[in-house]
Amino acid sequence: MERKIFTKIRHFTSLTIIATVIAFWPICNATPANAQTVTLAQGVDPESLDPALDTLISSVGVMMNIYDALIWRDANGKIVPALAESWDFPETNRMRLKIRQGVKFHDGSILTVEDVVFSYQRLFDKDSPSPLLSSLKGFVDSVEKVDDTTVLVKMPAARATVIPTLVRVPIISKSVFERVGVQAFGIAPVGTGPFKFKTWDKNERIVLERFNDHWRGPAAIGSYVIRPIPEDFARFASLLNGEVDIIANLTAERVKEIKNNTALKWKGVASARNMFVGMNTSKKPFDDIRVRYALNHAVDKKALIDIVMGGHAIENASVCTQTLFGATKVDSFEYDVNKSKKLLAEAGYPNGFETTLLGPVGRYTKDKEIQEAIAGMLAEVGVRVNHVQPEWASFIKQWLGQKYPMHYIGTGNQVMDCDQHLGYRIDGKRYNRYYQSDVIDTLIQKELVEYDVGKRKAILAEIQEKLRDDAPWIFLFDLKDLYGMTARINWDPRPDEMVWAYDIKVSE
Amino acid sequence: MRLIQVPLVILTVSLLVFVFLNASGDPVLLLLPFDASPEDVEEMRKALGLDKPLMVRYGIFLWDAIQGDFGVSLRSHQPALSIVLDALPATIELALAAMLVATVISIPLGITAAVKRGGTIDMTATVVSVLGQSMPVFWLGILLIMLFSVTLHWFPVSGRGGISSLILPAVTLGWYMNALMTRMTRTAMLEVLSEPYILTARAKGLPERLVIMKHAFRNARVPIITIWGLQAGTMLTGTVVTETVFSWPGLGRASIYAVAGRDYPVVLASIALFTLIFVTINLVIDLAYFVFDPRIRQN
Numbered sequence: 001m002e003r004k005i006f007t008k009i010r011h012f013t014s015l016t017i018i019a020t021v022i023a024f025w026p027i028c029n030a031t032p033a034n035a036q037t038v039t040l041a042q043g044v045d046p047e048s049l050d051p052a053l054d055t056l057i058s059s060v061g062v063m064m065n066i067y068d069a070l071i072w073r074d075a076n077g078k079i080v081p082a083l084a085e086s087w088d089f090p091e092t093n094r095m096r097l098k099i100r101q102g103v104k105f106h107d108g109s110i111l112t113v114e115d116v117v118f119s120y121q122r123l124f125d126k127d128s129p130s131p132l133l134s135s136l137k138g139f140v141d142s143v144e145k146v147d148d149t150t151v152l153v154k155m156p157a158a159r160a161t162v163i164p165t166l167v168r169v170p171i172i173s174k175s176v177f178e179r180v181g182v183q184a185f186g187i188a189p190v191g192t193g194p195f196k197f198k199t200w201d202k203n204e205r206i207v208l209e210r211f212n213d214h215w216r217g218p219a220a221i222g223s224y225v226i227r228p229i230p231e232d233f234a235r236f237a238s239l240l241n242g243e244v245d246i247i248a249n250l251t252a253e254r255v256k257e258i259k260n261n262t263a264l265k266w267k268g269v270a271s272a273r274n275m276f277v278g279m280n281t282s283k284k285p286f287d288d289i290r291v292r293y294a295l296n297h298a299v300d301k302k303a304l305i306d307i308v309m310g311g312h313a314i315e316n317a318s319v320c321t322q323t324l325f326g327a328t329k330v331d332s333f334e335y336d337v338n339k340s341k342k343l344l345a346e347a348g349y350p351n352g353f354e355t356t357l358l359g360p361v362g363r364y365t366k367d368k369e370i371q372e373a374i375a376g377m378l379a380e381v382g383v384r385v386n387h388v389q390p391e392w393a394s395f396i397k398q399w400l401g402q403k404y405p406m407h408y409i410g411t412g413n414q415v416m417d418c419d420q421h422l423g424y425r426i427d428g429k430r431y432n433r434y435y436q437s438d439v440i441d442t443l444i445q446k447e448l449v450e451y452d453v454g455k456r457k458a459i460l461a462e463i464q465e466k467l468r469d470d471a472p473w474i475f476l477f478d479l480k481d482l483y484g485m486t487a488r489i490n491w492d493p494r495p496d497e498m499v500w501a502y503d504i505k506v507s508e
Numbered sequence: 509m510r511l512i513q514v515p516l517v518i519l520t521v522s523l524l525v526f527v528f529l530n531a532s533g534d535p536v537l538l539l540l541p542f543d544a545s546p547e548d549v550e551e552m553r554k555a556l557g558l559d560k561p562l563m564v565r566y567g568i569f570l571w572d573a574i575q576g577d578f579g580v581s582l583r584s585h586q587p588a589l590s591i592v593l594d595a596l597p598a599t600i601e602l603a604l605a606a607m608l609v610a611t612v613i614s615i616p617l618g619i620t621a622a623v624k625r626g627g628t629i630d631m632t633a634t635v636v637s638v639l640g641q642s643m644p645v646f647w648l649g650i651l652l653i654m655l656f657s658v659t660l661h662w663f664p665v666s667g668r669g670g671i672s673s674l675i676l677p678a679v680t681l682g683w684y685m686n687a688l689m690t691r692m693t694r695t696a697m698l699e700v701l702s703e704p705y706i707l708t709a710r711a712k713g714l715p716e717r718l719v720i721m722k723h724a725f726r727n728a729r730v731p732i733i734t735i736w737g738l739q740a741g742t743m744l745t746g747t748v749v750t751e752t753v754f755s756w757p758g759l760g761r762a763s764i765y766a767v768a769g770r771d772y773p774v775v776l777a778s779i780a781l782f783t784l785i786f787v788t789i790n791l792v793i794d795l796a797y798f799v800f801d802p803r804i805r806q807n
Contacts, residue, residue: 047769048584055541129555134544183586202594203757203765204668229666229755237653237665393533393770400537411542423543 036222038489038506040499041235041244045203045228050186051170052123052130057412058248060168061498062226065208066106067170067191068215070097070116071163075494075503077323077416079163083111083171083192084151089451092158097151104213105173106196113145118174128182132169135414139165158449160456164325164415194219194502203228208501216502224501239264239484246489246499250482251365252310258484269493270314271481272413274321274421275364277357277374277474280405281435285353292471294343296333298381299374299474303335308369312482317475318464319421321411323495326418326447326460330468332475340381352382359387359408360395365479371408374474402434410479416496418460419448425473435472518783519570525779526566526772535582535770556582569776578780579773581766588773591766592759592781598668599758602750603743605674606682610739614686615732618693622701623720633690640687649680649753666755677754681747685739692735696728703727730801737793741786 046059051067054060072082084097103111120143123133139162141154155162176190189197194216195208206226212218227244229235236254238244240261250258250266258266279286279295286292305313316322317332344352359371368389375385388404399407411424422444426435443463450456468475483493490505536552553559560568572579578588613636621633656676657665664673700706701724709719748760759778766774797804 044765047581048586050585053583053585055539126551127555129548129552131539131541131544131552134540134548137545137548183580186584186586201668201757202591203761204755227667227755230752230761231755233650234653234666234753234755237658240658241661241665243664243666390532391768393538393768396537397532397534420543424541 036506037225038221038223038246038501038504039225039227039244040246040248040501041227041229041238042248042499043228043230043235046206048186049189049197049200049206050182051172052128052132053186055131055135057414057497060414061500062206063170063189063191064193064498065195065224065501066189066193066197067172068103068193069167069170070099071166073164073167073416073494073496075492075500077495079167083116084166087163092449092451093155095153095155095162096146097153099149099151100215101149103192103215105176105192106190106211107173107176108213109173109175111171111192112174113148113151115174116151116171117143117145118177119171120169122177123169135168136165158451160448160450161415161417161419164417168414195224198223219502220505221501224504236484239486242486246483246485246491246504248481248483248499249365250484252312252482254484255310255312255482263487264484265487265489266482266484267491267493268312268480268482269495270321270323271479271497272321272323272416272495273364273410273479274316274319275313275370275408275410275476275479277476278407278409278425278434279472279474280402281472283405285347285349285355286405288347289471290343290347291349292474293333294340294347294381295378295383295474296471297336297340297343298383299377299476300335301332301476303377304370304373305477308366308373309477312365312480313477314480315476316478317468319425319467319473320418320460320464321413321421321478323478324413324416324418324421326457328457328461328464330464333471337380344381344383349382352384354384354386355406356386356388356404357406357408358395358398358404359389360392361389363392363395364410367408370476374408400433412497414496418464419444422463426467437466437470440466440470514784514787517787518780521779521783522570522573522776523566525775526569527562529767529770529772529775530562533770535772538769539583558582569772573776573780578777581774582771583769588771588777591774592762592778595757595759595762596781598756599744599747599751599760601668601674602677602681602747602756602758603740605678606680606743607685607736607740609678609682610686610689611736614689615693618690619697619720619725621690621694622697625698630694633694637687637691640683640690643683645680645684645749646753648683649676649750652676652680653753668757673754677750677756680753681743681750685743688739689732689735693728693732696731697724700724700727730797733793733796733800737789737796741789744782744785744789 042058044058046054046062048054049063049066051063068082070082070084072080074080083100083103085100087095087097090096099111099113099116105111123130123136124142139155139159141156144152144154146152153162170191173190177185187200192215194211194214196211198207198209200206208224210219210222229238232249232251235247236250239247255266258264279292281287301315305311305315314322315332318327318330320327344350357371357375359367361368371387371389375387378385390398398404399409411421413420426440426444440463443459447456447459447463450459481493481497485491488507490507491503494500536549536556536558540548540552558565569579580586581588581591617629617633617636621630624630653665653676656662663676667673706719706723709723747758748764750756751758751760763775763778766778
């Protein structure tokens with residue numbers, strides 16, 4: 001450590017000298033990106049490249065280039081085999097997976113059943129609980145070795161979403177992890193994915209290189225670089241300047257600019273995230289369904305989408321984002337101020353009421369503007385909204401603590417299945433959070449164990465219809481993810497917010 | 509005396525930060541998905557050592573910190589101290605470059621403005637100091653990117669690597685300090701130039717250059733150094749905005765992310781480091797007075 005500090009001090013001294021010649025330094029142009037390298041700019045840097053530690057979707061997106069899971073989704077969202085070649089269900093609560101043979105890790109070693117079992121079982125370690133485990137709990141109890149080519153997934157009962165749940169768990173090299181330990185592994189990971197880890201300068205860039213021995217065959221591009229550029233404008237300017245090839249979280253305003261620029265293009269994809277306003281249905285005034293209906297009728301969804309979101313959102317009155325498995329279209333609440341006022345009067349609020357809307361700022365696209373626009377619309381029917389807009393950490397604390405009657409939030413989905421949205425939003429008796437319905441809880445228990453796709457979709461549709469009719473939220477819209485890219489990039493964004501560089505092709 | 513104050517300052521600051529961070533957010537709730545069960549939350553809290561009472565945790569932190577152990581990040585499990593030390597060189601590089609930019613522009617500009625009072629250069633100095641103190645850093649950074657990166661293609665928009673990527677963030681960060689020092693130098697020089705001994709120096713036929721540099725500037729140094737020192741500290745600890753606009757991988761960004769995630773060990777390690785830097789700079793400035801001002805030396 002001491003030695004490291006000294007080299008740093010030496011570094012500063014040389015920097016001071018360098019700094020003095022700034023004024024005389026020849027000014028150089030930004031160099032064009034190498035044809036074989038594709039650089040992505042996203043908002044944040046991962047905290048760790050250990051899948052057990054960092055479960056943020058932007059970090060998982062980076063990791064899935066380095067690792068493989070047992071099962072994967074292709075660009076169209078279809079479930080495809082990955083490190084597991086095939087699977088079956090010998091019993092309703094047991095899933096048996098055949099592991100692909102001859103798959104190489106980046107260090108040259110061969111993937112074994114032990115690596116698979118280890119990647120799962122370490123998540124269950126009581127001394128170092130993983131945030132990833134919370135997504136597994138209730139779905140997977142353990143993963144065990146059957147023989148040298150087979151593993152068995154044990155579930156507490158039948159679990160319809162077990163397949164997409166396995167997509168979320170990357171397989172790591174057991175021997176490397178045990179040799180280097182959790183700290184070193186988190187900053188220099190080894191997996192079987194299409195790209196191998198090369199370097200990581202924190203908050204600056206992660207460099208991945210094509211892994212030529214990858215079991216799917218080598219990727220089309222030679223290396224893949226991920227740069228965190230937090231500021232929206234700087235991210236766009238980096239694209240304009242040709243410093244990066246793809247930018248995530250393109251803002252709607254910039255889409256117009258890209259349309260006039262032949263060197264660039266943009267693509268949008270309906271994401272897994274649904275935005276809504278929650279109401280505390282266990283307390284006055286939102287325990288009255290007429291009030292909840294009134295508020296749904298008072299909000300002009302079309303105006304929010306067209307004006308605030310620049311058209312880059314999709315109206316949706318279902319609890320489930322329309323990109324998810326099992327999502328169904330339900331009738332939305334038409335915008336009708338008179339109907340809204342009438343319902344409020346019937347519920348005993350002819351002059352409306354005062355309430356508070358808790359919402360984050362800077363977390364979602366145009367979050368502040370949407371909250372303000374909604375407040376303006378509610379004011380039209382006499383509902384006077386006070387805003388509480390803290391930063392994310394205190395928002396989460398206050399939201400989970402149920403401090404305020406209303407909240408603006410969005411739910412994403414990492415398994416791309418309706419069920420996870422139900423888990424996030426309807427906690428029923430388990431957590432006593434904002435909304436509870438015995439009917440819905442019973443139906444959730446039914447869809448959770450239903451392996452028959454047709455039957456399960458029917459139950460999920462019933463849940464969505466019932467929730468629409470019960471209106472525990474002001475239903476708003478699904479977000480679209482916007483990406484900007486240079487003209488040479490051939491890539492279609494995925495609805496799960498991940499940039500999977502194996503699918504990226506470059507035309508010269 | 510000063511040396512006793514240092515640990516006291518660190519102690520107070522760290523306690524305040526500790527209490528405030530705890531009151532306003534919960535790292536465990538941020539780590540886990542929305543649908544995590546209360547048992548999962550408790551288990552995670554326990555594993556991270558966050559289940560003990562606040563003051564007990566602060567005591568443990570303090571005891572370990574005294575021995576140089578700031579613990580590991582709650583989020584990445586990397587040692588907190590190495591996270592902040594790894595980010596430090598980028599910030600020091602940026603701050604030094606910014607101070608250099610500010611110093612080499614402001615002092616000559618301020619002196620010339622005072623000497624040629626009311627002239628074109630004096631006007632320029634006034635414009636520079638007004639613009640510098642009224643334009644938000646964030647806005648300036650974006651303007652510079654638009655002109656020098658996007659339009660002229662002279663410098664990269666963001667990132668760190670080589671001199672060309674250092675120039676725009678250094679100018680942005682040094683802009684405010686430059687403005688303040690230009691004004692300060694001008695004022696200090698004007699004040700000294702009106703002293704009787706300057707008249708004497710001129711009367712005895714000294715060349716104007718000597719009068720200004722030897723007699724006037726030497727006496728104007730003390731207030732200039734005071735401002736310089738204050739700004740140097742502010743600069744090292746106030747790089748968050750510049751680092752964000754230019755995606756500069758420094759301490760400001762590392763600590764702001766730690767605050768956002770309520771990652772106490774990293775926040776506290778960076779606070780300790782910031783405090784140490786600030787106090788050290790103040791100490792150096794005090795010593796500088798001693799060297800540059802004979803009146804203080806006699807006391």
